Amino acid sequence: MDVRRIRRGEPVIRLYVSDGSERSTYMPQQMALKWIGAPHAGVNLMSCYYPKQTFWPERRLFSEEVYHYRHSPADATEDTPLRDLNDWTDGYYSFDVEDPRNDVVRQMEDVRRYGQDVRLTLTADTDTPEEDLVRIAEMLRDFCPMELRLNHEAAGNGWFRFAKNVARMPPDEARRTYQEISDFFIRAKRTMASVAPGLRFVVCGARGDYARDDMLGPMMKEPGTLMCVDCYGSLHYGWPGHRIKDPPIIGRPHPPRDHAVYRTTWELCEREFRPFHEEMSALRGEPTRVDLGEFNYDEDIHGPQVRAQLIYECYVWFAANPDVIASIVHYELTDRGGLGLLHEPEYERLEDVVPSRPALDVYRDVMKWQEFRHPVEVLAPVGEGAEAVELTWRSSCDAEGLELTLDGAHRAVDFREAYWRQVVLFGADGEESYVYTDERTLQLPAGAAAVRVFAPPPDGRNNAAGAFRRAVPVPSAA
Incomplete structure (x- = not known):
């Protein structure tokens, strides 16, 4: 028997999966690996830091009493009155700095124990004080190198608390809010990276006017950040309050009627991802590979067979375009709607999950492709x-x-x-x-x-x- 020292490196394109969100329960990695079969390069975790919430640090989930985003759970065609912003929730796991063993910390421990890197998506108010940012960074330091995706999907945002329903603001007020979001991102990065040098920030970018210097442009040009975009091939964004009747397998649901969006794989890859890569490269003045912070097709819209085919076609395109794509987050592992590799019937019912086939089988096969595998170098016998x-x-x-x-x-x-x-x-x-x-x-x-x-x-x-x-x-x- 020969024994050699080896080093495992970075694949051409890194694969991540998102585990736990406002739509699902975090699945422990031991259970997840039994379903998936192999570890990912990393796992994305969804969290929030809103200590001003009236119910903090409780995690509030979607129900008839608790409104998510700006939709009524009973009828997503009507806007939910926000009332007091401190009663509004993103539905994510709470990053409670007063609890060193909070849910998010335990999830990070679990992810890394099973040989995967942590990407933490964190939403936080833009007036979060320096001392709070330092405390969060101190709690993240032992998990580095890791990635922090701070205040994602800020452009046109009408749902997360940190953005204060900016999509409904008058233009001047919206511009000032975007500036606040950008300034906070840069401030948080510089403060937290000084405490946890192994922390790499992920900036969720946007094309067009959002990239202006008086809006989100400064944070998108911040050096040392990984540029990402969240973009779904299809998404029932009225979930769960508004059900799609007779979901079309192929077609274009009309948003005011069905609260859904659908793009063909060509439209998604060549009209969204490639132009985003080109615009971000021009904005930064250098070739900029793109992270797909959230990607998927929605089974609620297509049904299981067509959804699996669309996912497969996109990964074929990703594998063929490593100059465009740096990493992909499949959103998500478990889901109460149509996005999961596993369908979770109710919150906290992981023992009852059902595999979303054939999407799960397709994804397990995709993970074996050469472009997504870690290279191994022999160091010495x-x-x-x-x-x-x-x-x-x-x-x-x-x-x-x-x-x-x-x-x-x-x-x-x-x-x-x-x-x-x-x-x-x-x-x-x-x-x-x-x-x-x-x-x-x-x-x-x-x-x-x-x-x-x-x-x-x-x-x-x-x-x-x-x-x-x-x-x-x-x-x-x-």
Whole structure:
């Protein structure tokens, strides 16, 4: 058996999945991986910081009593009166700085424990004080490198609390509000990055007038940020209060009637994503690859078969255009509407989820494509007399581990110590499977050709600057 030190790098295009939102419940990664089959480069988590809310830090979900966005849950054709802004909710998990073990922190620990990077989407009031930003950054520091997508979808926003229903404001007031959003993004980035240097900010951009310097332009040009756009091929945005009757499989639902939007894959990719890439590259004065902060097609509009086909066609385009696309967030894992890879019938009912097939099967196959796989570099062989090696986990795209080459006759690997690890098993046909365990011995499936071993942080947190490091014994095979 040969043992070599290896380094896992960044794929051509990174794949993320979003887990938990105003439409769903966060699914623990152990359960998620049983459905998906393999880890993502990262997981997007949805959170908010609104300590002025009258119900803070309670998480309020969609109901007849609680209005989401500006739609009435009973009839999405009518605007919901906002009344007191402090009674308005985004429906996300609360990032409560007074609770070091709040829901979001525990989700981040879980994501990283299972060998994936954290992307935190956070909505926050634009007057959030410096001391609060510092406290949030201090709570994020141990999870870095990670990404923070702050106040997404600000352009034309009529639903999130931080934007104060800017879409309904007079032009001058709207322009000032956009300036406030941009100024806050830049202020938050500079404050929080000074506390947590491994924090990379994701800016949700927009084309046209929104990119002007007296609107959202300054934050979109902020150096060192990842440019993203949220854009769905189809979306029933009146969900759940307004049901689409007889959803069309192919066609264009009229928004005032059906509260939905639909684009063909060509329209989405060539008229939305490529022009966005070109405009953002021009705005920044350099080639700018784009992150798709939220992408999907809605099963409520197309039905399961056509939705799966549309998703597949888009990923074919993404894989063929790595100069345009840097990363993709499939939104989302579980969903009470038509966006999930898994359908959740009610909040907090994860045991009753149903796979959305064939979309789930298509997506599991897409994850295996070469453009989305992590490359692995061989660093050096481990000498015969070596007793221990140090494994380093910085991120899913920068991790040092071990590779054991087997002859097919081995039946088990003895790790000589119980520690938390990610094990990638390779069959004779090259098929990969993932095992997470802290057992000293791992029984091998018949025909196992190779084993790769990585050591992500067991509690999700770093134990060194920007990394988790662990010295482990050199394993042996039996």
